[in-house]
Amino acid sequence: MAVTMIEERKVVPYSGNMAAAEALRQINPDVVAAYPITPQTEMMHFFADFVANGLVDTEFITVESEHSALSAVVGAAAAGARAMTATAGPGLALMWEILGVASGMRLPAVIALVNRALSSPINIHGDHSDMMGARDQGWIILVSENAEEEYDNLIQAVKIAEDERVRLPVMVGMDGFIISHSIEGVSLLKDEEVREFVGKQRMFHPLLDVEHPTTHGAIAMSDSYMEFKRQQREAMMNAYKVIREVGEEFAALRGKKYEHIEAYKTEDAEYILIVMGSAAGTAKYVVDRMRERGEKVGIIKIRTFRPFPYYDLADAIVASNAKAIGVMDRAETFGGYSGPLFEEVCTALYTRNKFYPIAGLIYGLGGRDCNINHIEEAFDVVKKKAAGEEVPPVTYLNLQV
Secondary structure: OOOOOOOEEEEEEOOOHHHHHHHHHHHOOOEEOHHHHHHHOHHHHHHHHHHHHHOOOEEEEEOOOOHHHHHHHHHHHHHHHOOEEEEEEEEHHHHHHHHHHHOOOOOEEEEEEEEEOOOOOOOOOOOOHHHHOOOOOOEEEEEEOOOOHHHHHHHHHHHHHOOOOOOEEEEEEEEEEOOOOEEEEEEEEOHHHHHHHOOOOOOOOOOOOOOOOOOOOOOOOOOOOOHHHHHHHHHHHHHHHHHHHHHHHHHHHHHOOOOOOOEEOOOOOOEEEEOOHHHHHHHHHHHHHHHHOEEEEEEEEEEEEEEOOOHHHHHHHOOOOOOEEEEEOOOOOOOOOOOOHHHHHHHHHOOOOOOOOOOEOOHHHHHHOHHHHHHHHHHHHHHHHHHOOOOEEEEOOOOHH
């Protein structure tokens, strides 16, 4: 990976980890805390090169665990610094206690998350079980379809997190190895464009302001704890609007608009799949191929998982001609009816008092392949559901039996 400044826009052959590291370099955070874990490790290797070559002003902190990495980020953010880190799978799980500290203290930190399966059995490949385990810890969650989206989402994440109406941490996920280590064309912005877009952070009661001392992370007993949690909920609801505003502002810079969801050929679609992450790209290809055969199919990609875009999703489905829907989950909800995304989709439709036949589809756990044949198999399940045939609550795609 070239260690250079970028003065002109250009398209480069980058992996997701390279694109994420480049975004961090252009953002130039005050503090980055790093602890290696596959498949995130090389992202921090690339960023360490930037630090060693003087391309960033970042204080680069190497720590002894992910728990310490996020603790260092929390301390830095509370002190008034723009602080970021990166992790994957069990690393995010080890951060679990501090995830709630960061969101509860309303600190605008950012995690570049390379999605990886959780043990046991040990597995280093990508699925969404790590991210879903953290879904209720008060972090905004953006999910990337490819390396360029990971780059774009990280740049926007800084602006979303630091908006005074939000002041919440953001994690930006990309599928481990599938995106993090695959080379593809990534369109990079100029350094000055990124730094102008993210701007300078506006400090809110930083600990280092000794002229105006404040207390952070104090105890809150039963007489006040609920009020803090309600304020977090309000901030998350504010993020729904801010993410859209930042996406529109980014569109003016990039020429590419980011919404909470992306509806792909759903206007007249009779059969719709709802997906997140890298599978969305494969699903779009399958939709194009099936439409050449005259089949009315479409997909809806979820980009914002927290706050979940209930109304955007419900409106997109209602505006289609859907006879049935399939929801593809790259994570399990053991003991639940289907996967975690499935349950959110059902809630979204309930908000519009709409009821469709819905099939739950679990795929890609631990990096299991999900190719065009498996997406077509998913559409076959949805068609059966539309025809009133018996379909189990959960269908596993590409399961070896």
